[in-house]
Amino acid sequence: MKTKTLGQRLSGLPKHVVLLGVCLIWIVPTIGLLVTSFRPAQAVTDSGWWTVFNPPRGKADYQTFCAGCHGENGDAIPSANLSDPALISEFKRSIQLQAVLHKEFNGQPHMGDVPYPNDQQTADILAYLRVLSGIQRTQQFTLDNYIDALVGYRGSGTYTQDCAAGTQSVDLKCDFFDLANPRGMARAFLNSLIVAIPATIIPIFIAAFAAYAFAWLHFPLRLWMFALLVGLQVVPLQMTLIPISRLYASLDMNGTFLAVWLFHTGFGLPYAIYLQRNFLGSLPRELFESAYLDGATHWTAFWRLAVPLAMPAIASLAIFQFLWVWNDLLVALVFLGGEHPVLTYQISNMVTSLGSGWQVLTAAAFLSMLLPMIIFFSLQRYFVRGLLAGSVKG
Amino acid sequence: MVPADAAKVPRPRVKMNTTTVPKVMQQGAITPWLYLLPAIVIMFIFIVYPAANTFYLSFRNSTNTDWASAACVPAEPCWGILENYRYALTSEIMRIAFFNNLMWIVIMVSATVALGLLIAVLADRVRYEPWAKALIFMPMAISFVGAGVIWKFVYDYRPGSDQIGLLNAIVVALGGQPIPWLTVPFVNILALNVVGIWVWTGFCMTILAAAVKGVPSELLEAGRLDGAGELQLFRHITVPIIMPTIAVVVTTMVINVLKIFDIVYVMTGGNYGTQVIANQMYIEQYTNFQTGRAAAIAVVLIAVILPAMYFNIRRFREQEATR
Numbered sequence: 001m002k003t004k005t006l007g008q009r010l011s012g013l014p015k016h017v018v019l020l021g022v023c024l025i026w027i028v029p030t031i032g033l034l035v036t037s038f039r040p041a042q043a044v045t046d047s048g049w050w051t052v053f054n055p056p057r058g059k060a061d062y063q064t065f066c067a068g069c070h071g072e073n074g075d076a077i078p079s080a081n082l083s084d085p086a087l088i089s090e091f092k093r094s095i096q097l098q099a100v101l102h103k104e105f106n107g108q109p110h111m112g113d114v115p116y117p118n119d120q121q122t123a124d125i126l127a128y129l130r131v132l133s134g135i136q137r138t139q140q141f142t143l144d145n146y147i148d149a150l151v152g153y154r155g156s157g158t159y160t161q162d163c164a165a166g167t168q169s170v171d172l173k174c175d176f177f178d179l180a181n182p183r184g185m186a187r188a189f190l191n192s193l194i195v196a197i198p199a200t201i202i203p204i205f206i207a208a209f210a211a212y213a214f215a216w217l218h219f220p221l222r223l224w225m226f227a228l229l230v231g232l233q234v235v236p237l238q239m240t241l242i243p244i245s246r247l248y249a250s251l252d253m254n255g256t257f258l259a260v261w262l263f264h265t266g267f268g269l270p271y272a273i274y275l276q277r278n279f280l281g282s283l284p285r286e287l288f289e290s291a292y293l294d295g296a297t298h299w300t301a302f303w304r305l306a307v308p309l310a311m312p313a314i315a316s317l318a319i320f321q322f323l324w325v326w327n328d329l330l331v332a333l334v335f336l337g338g339e340h341p342v343l344t345y346q347i348s349n350m351v352t353s354l355g356s357g358w359q360v361l362t363a364a365a366f367l368s369m370l371l372p373m374i375i376f377f378s379l380q381r382y383f384v385r386g387l388l389a390g391s392v393k394g
Numbered sequence: 395m396v397p398a399d400a401a402k403v404p405r406p407r408v409k410m411n412t413t414t415v416p417k418v419m420q421q422g423a424i425t426p427w428l429y430l431l432p433a434i435v436i437m438f439i440f441i442v443y444p445a446a447n448t449f450y451l452s453f454r455n456s457t458n459t460d461w462a463s464a465a466c467v468p469a470e471p472c473w474g475i476l477e478n479y480r481y482a483l484t485s486e487i488m489r490i491a492f493f494n495n496l497m498w499i500v501i502m503v504s505a506t507v508a509l510g511l512l513i514a515v516l517a518d519r520v521r522y523e524p525w526a527k528a529l530i531f532m533p534m535a536i537s538f539v540g541a542g543v544i545w546k547f548v549y550d551y552r553p554g555s556d557q558i559g560l561l562n563a564i565v566v567a568l569g570g571q572p573i574p575w576l577t578v579p580f581v582n583i584l585a586l587n588v589v590g591i592w593v594w595t596g597f598c599m600t601i602l603a604a605a606v607k608g609v610p611s612e613l614l615e616a617g618r619l620d621g622a623g624e625l626q627l628f629r630h631i632t633v634p635i636i637m638p639t640i641a642v643v644v645t646t647m648v649i650n651v652l653k654i655f656d657i658v659y660v661m662t663g664g665n666y667g668t669q670v671i672a673n674q675m676y677i678e679q680y681t682n683f684q685t686g687r688a689a690a691i692a693v694v695l696i697a698v699i700l701p702a703m704y705f706n707i708r709r710f711r712e713q714e715a716t717r
Contacts, residue, residue, distance in 0.1 A: 019516050022509070023529050026592065029544045030532075032560055036547065048558045210433035219426035230710045232441055234703040236653050238675050238692045240444035242451060242685055247444075266440020269433055298425060327537030329656045334680070344539040348660050351543060358547060358558070365543040369536045376535035380528060383535070387600050 037362040038141045041158070044359045052140060058128030061121045065114060074132050088133040094123040145363035152183030153360075185346060185364050192342040192368075194257055195332070196325040199264035200318055206265065207272030207317075208310070212302050214273065215280035216288055226277070232270040240266075241334055248335065255339030263331055268321050275386070279313035280306055316386030319379055323372055343368040445696070452478050452689035462686050478690035488691070491669045494583060495652060498670065501587045502594070503647045507640065509591065510598025514606050515628060527603070531596035538593065538656030545589045546661055549575040579667045586668060589657050594650065598643050605639035606632060642709070645702050652699055671695050 035049040066074075066082070074082030081087060091097045098119070101110050117125060130136040144158040151172065153159040163174035172178050179186040213219070214226055244263060245254070253259045283306075291301050307314075329344040336342060341349075347368055350361050376383060451458060453475050455465050466472035473480040482488055513530055517523045533541055550559025551574040557563040562572040575585040609632050617627045633640075655672040662668045664677065671691060679688035 015516050016520075019513065019520065019526055022513060023526050026529050026533070028560070029548050029592070032547060033544045045558065047556070048560065048563050050560070050563070206432045206436065209429040213426045213429035217426040217429060219423070219430075227707050227710055231703050231707050232437065234649060234699055234706060235441055235445060236672070236692070236695055236699060238653070238655075238672055239448050239696050240441060242679055242689055242692070243444035243447035244440065245679075262436070263440060266436050269437050270441075273433060298429075302429075323535060327539070329537065329539050329659065330676070344537050344656075347539050347543060348656075351539075351546065351660050352663060358550075361543055362547065365540050369540045372535040372537070373532070376532060377528070380531075384531075384600055387597070388604050 033362045034366060036358055037145050037366045038143070039359060040142050040144065041357055041359045043140070044357065056128060056131055058121075058124030058126070061117060061125050062128045062132075065111070065117045065121070065125065068114060069112075074129070082129055083133050085133045085135050088129050089135055091126055091129070094119070094126045097126050097129075098122050145359045146367070148360050149364040149367060150184055150186040151178040152181045152185065152187070154183070182341070183346075185343065185367050188341050188343045188346045189367065191336075191340045192326055192344075194340075195260050195264075195336070195342055196322050198257075198261045199268070199325040200322040202261060203265040203268035203272050203321060204276075204314060204317055207269050207276055208307060208314070209302070210269075210273045211276035211280055211310075212298075212306050214277040216301075216306070217298065226274075229270050229273055233274065237267065237330060241330075245334060255336060257336075257340065259335045260331060263335060264321075264325050264328075268324070272317055272321065275317055276310055276313055279310050283309055312382070312385070315379075316382045319375060319382050320386045323375065326372060448689045448692050451685055452693045454478075454686050454689075456684045456686050458685060465686075478686040479694070481687050482690040482694045487669060487674060488671075490667060491671045491674045494668060494670050495654075497583050498587060498590070498651045498654060499648055501584070502590045502651050503644060505587070505591045506594045506598045506647055507602075507643055509595045510600075510643070511602050511606075511640070513595070513599045514603035515632070518603065518606055527596075527599065530599055533593045534596045538589075539660050541589055541593050542657055542660035545585075545592070546576070549585055551575060551577075576662055577666045582662060582666055582668050586657055586661060589661070590651070590654065593657075594647065598647065601643050602636065602639060605636040609635050645705055649699055649702050652695065671698075 032049050035052055036044055039049065039052065063072075070076050070080070070082050075084075091100075101116060101122070103110055127136075144160055147153070148159050151159055153162070153172070155162055155169065159168070159172070159178075162168040163172070168174055171181060171183075178184070181187060214222065248254045248259050287305065288301060291305055296304070327344065329348055332342045332345050333348070336345065338345075343364075347361070347364050350364060453462050454460070455462055461475050462477040463472070463474045465477055466474070471480065513526070517526050520526065548560045549562075550557070551562055551572055552558070553572065555566050555572075557566050557572055561575065566572055573581065576582045613631050613635075614627055617631055622630070653672055654670055655676065658664055658668055658670050658673045659676070664670070664673045672695065675688050675691040675695065678684045678691060
């Protein structure tokens with residue numbers, strides 16, 4: 001390996017600038033969501049989330065005009081201890097502070113040869129002094145939004161405040177059971193799991209049989225049927241919603257988990273069969289031949305040979321199907337609705353009804369992304385593999 | 395994030411000896427159908443039958459009690475039994491939806507494919523390649539609803555100079571006036587497209603990156619020896635070689651864009667001139683209870699997607715033929 005010359009490094013620079021720029025644009029919106037979800041409601045409406053990275057308001061001005069004599073912490077002059085809440089609470093408005101600044105102390109101007117701060121700066125300094133003396137608690141981050149989201153709190157304060165004051169709404173009990181509140185995200189999270197897990201396992205399981213048949217069994221019109229399957233993958237969901245709604249309505253199945261499991265199974269099958277068939281078909285035929293020569297039936301070959309060997313493909317498929325179901329809004333909206341609200345349904349309701357503030361909405365959104373993100377970052381390999389479906393062996 | 399779509403992309407290059415099943419494995423005529431039956435039954439109930447039924451319903455009135463022609467009013471334009479299609483193809487709101495879907499295709503498909511290709515090529519063999527790619531790919535894992543919330547917050551608008559939405563804060567910081575991104579016509583289409591691009595670029599990038607890595611390095615090396623610049627190598631070697639993959643990614647993206655629903659539903663609800671076909675279909679069925687019209691829109695949607703379906707099957711047959 002020869003080291004790069006400066007010229008070579010520089011010629012690669014635009015590439016890195018573009019690449020890192022794109023990465024930045026991609027990540028910043030998500031960071032904004034995450035930061036906001038931890039900020040108190042008031043702070044969210046008062047200032048942009050990026051201000052949490054700024055020093056507190058007035059700190060710079062304090063350092064310019066005051067810290068020279070009063071010290072960084074305000075306690076350098078004992079007779080005028082700025083960190084004393086009793087002293088600072090005397091200044092209700094910044095004009096009072098302004099007046100003191102213009103007074104003389106021991107025959108000397110207050111500020112000495114330091115210039116006077118203007119009105120805005122004085123106000124900022126006072127705001128900072130309130131924080132410094134501890135009169136105003138500046139809580140930068142809080143978990144309240146997540147608690148509110150989980151229990152489905154809707155009110156002007158926070159769940160913790162209301163429960164402490166005993167003014168919570170009637171459907172909240174202020175104990176552990178609030179997590180089961182049907183309006184809450186905790187319940188929605190559970191519902192999403194109840195929907196997604198069977199809706200992942202059932203289609204993959206059924207597809208495995210069909211895929212085995214397409215790969216290793218002989219029957220008429222095999223290729224023709226498989227081509228049809230490829231076509232079925234493109235049929236849009238919308239094409240089937242109406243008749244299935246009507247069917248479910250006549251069977252009184254709307255709003256049941258079974259309805260959603262079956263629907264997702266139907267729609268997951270073409271892809272699940274396609275992927276597994278391609279994978280099974282790529283296994284060496286000698287493997288199967290020798291199994292049969294040893295007296296294995298198709299049934300044992302399927303369970304003992306095909307399924308274990310197809311595990312990598314099944315893993316990719318499972319991730320894809322799980323995320324698809326977990327993230328789906330349309331099917332949940334149509335067949336589950338408010339009966340068993342899932343995460344996407346709850347969030348879309350919160351967005352469109354504008355009932356809750358950004359702080360709870362961002363917390364709820366982040367809760368819904370938690371599991372997909374964990375799956376994505378820990379199983380990214382399988383995720384990408386599922387996407388490239390069969391172009392790489394294994 | 396339709397898993398079904400992922401399937402269209404890959405071209406299994408693995409040799410498959412599936413056209414002939416080994417002699418020893420020959421089985422009775424019934425066995426295969428036992429393996430296939432559950433899948434076939436479910437796919438028939440949930441895809442084939444409803445699709446056919448939707449087709450039928452598109453010729454019926456809103457309550458499926460009579461043919462669509464019954465809704466005709468004398469002295470007003472009517473297409474008889476195709477009345478629902480008159481609505482689906484010529485009504486004002488559907489014209490807007492078609493136009494918007496077309497805009498989505500033009501903007502989002504070109505942007506995702508171009509950006510995906512750019513990143514795939516730039517990130518190739520860079521030290522932080524896995525990190526960069528994971529970052530770009532990450533939105534694929536989260537829901538459109540989540541993406542909608544993330545971006546709605548970026549687009550947040552309020553009058554005055556105190557902005558909590560990042561984009562308007564930047565605009566104000568640069569001395570501009572804040573813009574209500576989601577309510578101004580055309581601007582809002584762009585704003586929604588950005589969300590789609592944010593979600594789907596990672597998908598295009600991943601597929602294209604695999605293709606870029608498959609370009610034989612000897613070819614590139616030979617080009618370099620002949621004095622070609624990197625840009626020329628890209629244009630005359632890389633792009634022609636990965637062209638089939640680009641075609642597949644474009645088709646997949648067109649299908650995805652035609653079906654776009656969640657982003658619009660969550661962010662604007664189809665208001666302010668942002669309506670798209672899939673969302674209008676949902677509204678006709680579940681808000682206006684116009685089943686016939688909704689069915690007709692669904693049929694129009696699949697008719698638009700049909701060429702892509704044909705493309706898919708043809709590619710599949712070619713693949714099988716070259717095996």
